[in-house]
Amino acid sequence: MVLINWEDNLNQTQLDAVSNTDGALLVIAGAGSGKTRVLTYRVAYLIHEKNVSPESIMAITFTNKAANEMKERIIDLVGKRRYHPWVGTFHRTCANILRNYGASAGLLDSFTIFDDSEQLVVLKRVFKKLDTVPEPFKPRYYLHMISGAKSHLKPPEQLEEEAKTTFEKKVANVYHHYQESLREQNAYDFDDLISETCMLLQNHKPTRDILRNQYKYILVDEFQDINPSQYAFIKLMANPETRNIFAVGDDDQSIYGWRYADPKFMDNFQEEFAPVTIIKLEENYRSTAPILRVANEVIKNKSWGITKKLHTRKRSGLMPSFYMAGDENKEARYIARQINKHLDDGGNYSDIAILYRMNAQSRSFEEYFSMNGIPFRIIGGLRFYQRMEIKDILSYFRVLANHHDRSSLDRAINTPKRGIGDKSKDRIFNFMSQNRLGLFDLPTNEDILLSMGLQNAIVNRLIPFLELMHEFRDKSKKLKHVDLLSWIIKRTKYEELLEIEDTIEARARIDNLNELRGAFLSFQDNFPDRSLSEFLEHVALVSDIDSYEKTDDSVTMMTLHTAKGLEFDTVFLPGLEEKFLPHSRSQDTPDELDEERRLFYVGVTRAKNVLRITSAKRRLFRGVYINHTVSRFLTEMPLDIINGLDMTITQHGKDDEDTNHFPNFKRESKAKQKSFLDFDDDIEPMPSDEEVIVTRDESKQQKHGKQRKPQLASQYKVGNKISHPKFGQGEIVRINPVGGDDNFLTIQFDDKTGKKVFSEQKAPIEKLD
């Protein structure tokens, strides 16, 4: 039993939030105000002081990362016990409920979870089946509409009834068939996990009663990002006697409106769970006063929301700076210089984050940092389990776990290529649908297969595949998951084919397969007796950020969305330009604009000590040069803040003089303007005594091959001889790992050429020994 001195560890408001344990409570927790602390201490308080049994507590988060952190911190506070509170994401919690209670209500209890790429496969098959085309919008837009319907708990029938326009009718019809297809495949998509659980709780009183009796205390994190179905879930779970719901959120950090999250549920909560105690946490423990001042100014201009004003005891601090670069390369150069200064001052790369609006913005930093030896790491983008090779191999597992999973079968059946194309797949799948067969119900008898209308040649290719799958199924009963993985990789010749291909991408894919082996092993160690389906569920519900820890010393780069909940000593916010932030696609309505503003606010409030904002006058974007003006979020700030910001502008070209990049700047006079818009283009390139060469042509990386994790193992060693098409033979004298997946090779050529530095991934060099 751990003894906790509550007063010493919490401020008065936090203590109120922790100890106010009766009825509904809404905590409005400003950025950096100790939200997670309050959540975990409240759980500990319930257990220690109120003798609540841990297993009657349920805490819901949005990310696995938050859930894992909370679990750990709760264990720190209450010690390891026989029973623990349930802590999980909305999706994992609901998946769990469906697995445990679904069957008793006539729902599926063994199901596969489809991620968005699998949803897309389903949707495209629906269009094919309906013999229509996804117009006037792209397939993803239809998925978005379907997701909207599910988020509002509308079944296809309701959407069909409500549909007025032709397009709405089309969406409803597609939704109908899409849903039918999912059910046929024993599959749920992410939205289904929530909506089906709501249906279960609504329509099946026994389950509802069991759960309500079990979980008397419910805590919900990030309440501002809750969508209608998640809100409905919380309402259904609320025990009507105790109504002990604890919600924490910050409407100023609601950034998932485009996924139907709505901060206004914080209002609904106050009405529907009345009486609700409301507590505001406004003391910020993260940032310095100057940073908070900027944050408060940013958010002050919002058109809707609960008013709060963050304050801090960290009175002194560096004034945030603004730097306007000539172009995106100069922006990268400026940030690189600042990073080096930070290191000269004794700081670490891992103190630093670069947070941008769009993933595409990472490019210029990747390139500049690689060339200048700044290690970096990109979080997000393509997720590990979304990679082509990982999906390919896992599709076999998914078929083994659920042989009705058509989307995975679709992939596995012709990966690697077996000469079974779309036409034949259609025939096979139609046959399966009509007879309600799973893969292992298919006959391996030649005559029957021929009667499906398949060509002789196809049958001769299909039978070996079916036999292979039967073999895998037999093996799956005998082998450990990781051994089955090796077996499948071997028998499908997947790795072998990559080895033959022997390109940079192929090698990266092989590395990823090895990482997958690692993931299997660690799952096996942590959960020795979990089934294959449970492993696959685990895999379906994780993301890049979940495993993110500041372990390696590199600069972190990610989108503003991904950065929510994190903090860094030094934060760079590049691209503070109109059309980037606010994004050109999100500036049409006040709601959209508000959300962009909150994104900026999230970015600002990630910084503990140093905040540097930058923008570029001109940048190469999607192959063309564009000119942006400075973001309105900066220019609308009061003049004294702008004067206070350490503003610098570099000139790009001579013709920039007459362009006003601050059209909506509140200025007093030209003279005054000069005082804070200081032109400064004398920054030298990064000091480097070695010429840096990166061959752009070789750098084409396919989306599904792009490896984001640092690749420490170089294929080279110091002393290796190499050959370069232009410079001839050389010897490697130094290897510097940089972020991304690259290493930085210093190569000594002949005396005339001297030493040169190459990117291992991009340079056209060949190993000679």
Added chain:
DNA sequence: CCTCTGGGTATTTTT
């Protein structure tokens, strides 16, 4: 059935 090519297009993505 598979691969190549040209044209159109372009946020964010907790699960």
Added chain:
DNA sequence: TACCCAGAGG
């Protein structure tokens, strides 16, 4: 720039 997709041709 980098992708996705449709259609042509092997």
